[in-house]
Amino acid sequence: MRLVYFLSFLGVLATLSLQAQNDESGEKKKKLKGEFFFEWGYHRDTYSNSTIHFEDHKTGDYDFTLHNAKASDKPDWDHFFHTPLTVPQYVLSGGYFFNDKHDLGIEVCWNHLKYVVDDNQLLHVTGQVNEHHLDTMMVVTPDFVHFEHTNGNNYLMISLLKRVQIVHSRNEQHVLSANFRLGGGGLVPKTDSYIMGKHNDGPFRLSGYVIGVGGALRYDVFRYLFLQFGIKGSWANYTDAKLYEQGRAQHSFFSAQYILSAGFNIPTKGYKLRPTI
Template sequence: MKKYYFFLFLLIFSKKLSAQINNTTATQGPKIGKSIFGNERKRNFSRKGDFFAMWGYNHSWYNKSDINFKGPGYDFTLRDVVAHDRQTKLSWAYLDPKRISIPQFNFHFGYFIKDNYSISLGWDHMKYVMDIPQTVKIDGHIDPMVSNPGIPTGGYAGVYNGESLTVGPEMLKFEHTDGLNYASVELERYDDIWVAPSQRTSLTMETGIGAGLVVPRTDVRFFQVGENNYWNIAGYGISAKLGFKLYITKGLYLQNSTKVGHIDLSKIRTTGRNDVDGASQKIQYIQNYTVLGFQF
């Protein structure tokens, strides 16, 4: 009789233990971040702890910008300067490993700190080209000889107070074409829009903010004097983005995003005489980029 009660106790205990293990297993399942879209099908895996890398190309649009030039014999500002990016024509440069960095590109490497949050390091290689010739407003002064050693300014010499001035190639060439490089740290959030029954394919919305340093290589000719300057930390930038990621497989994805940003450049190199000549400007931009990425 005692043996009967003993075996009955073991049977009940084993069932309770099994139920506790099952409950614990269910409780310890993957923690999936909540989505603002309330989709019915959820992923059965978590992204937390994953790394990702992506590479692709961008197209950028710039708001009008004031550019200040300052040095011995001059201190003037060109108002509402118009500029555009410089797209590389579709060619083997996009596929040749030796030339792959010539087009306007984006590279990011990141880590998922939570299922639906990641932090990444990025390098956005944009290009900024001032339209020449163009007519702008100008404030400040330009002496007949500027910089050190002196550079003649010809008919551009004068004192200005908002007059219109046509800037031609004999006065200025101004480009961040190698390029307007934004090195940033970004924080991203992800919300699943749709998950396929296979769990391998899904569509996810990405939002994010970022901040970092701007490292341009500026090509300038200032009254015919200048050079394609070396890269330098010229200022900082902040940005926000919104995009969509289509996971083709669990790891491989195609992404298109739009980024808006503000760049403040206080140490732009111009003539190459970095101890005496320089420029500064603030740029607002919109950038759209398409990248191919892999998560692992």
């Protein structure tokens, strides 16, 4: 359902922008000179260690912290051709390049990552559980804590884009460029957790914020299609991840995404390829 909402938003954005193309100013029509694009792809991710604070705000039964916990992604590629397209870690984005002298653009992007704290780690645990003080190294088993954002560790971001054209063919049917992005937005996870046997799964909710930068090498072919390989680094800060009943978790970490994607362009009527520098 969230994918439908996102696609609807992109559709409204494109419709409004195309309508603006036909607005008249005096006797002259203003023409957009850029191009819209839509992109879909898949990725692998790595994460920095994270210190995670768990607290039950209803009963006070627990208030403890796992220090420097390691986490992994979950690509779910084992049955790629037999599962929905949105099960693996994917990226969906849409945006617009203005094709001005700075060759800037704007993008709205949904990054579906998966974050799983590795089970059975030896970790430093501090705080209290059922009024028992903790300040010790211990193996954190799933019977004590299992914690993941697998549906997922979702980044909804708006980014500023910068395109640097490297080379293009004479007929403008093949273009190689480097694209850079800087943006931020909200964390919309569906957190799945077990805290001392008490299970909670979801719901989807705004649980923090994220900022990120990225770079990509993009190959446009026949003007309307493109392939892209990119790397994106982000800092995610979960301020209010939901646990069982009134339980909450807070943590932050860095992520790196390695993204392979494809997409298509929709040039506007006034679009003209800018020459290489």
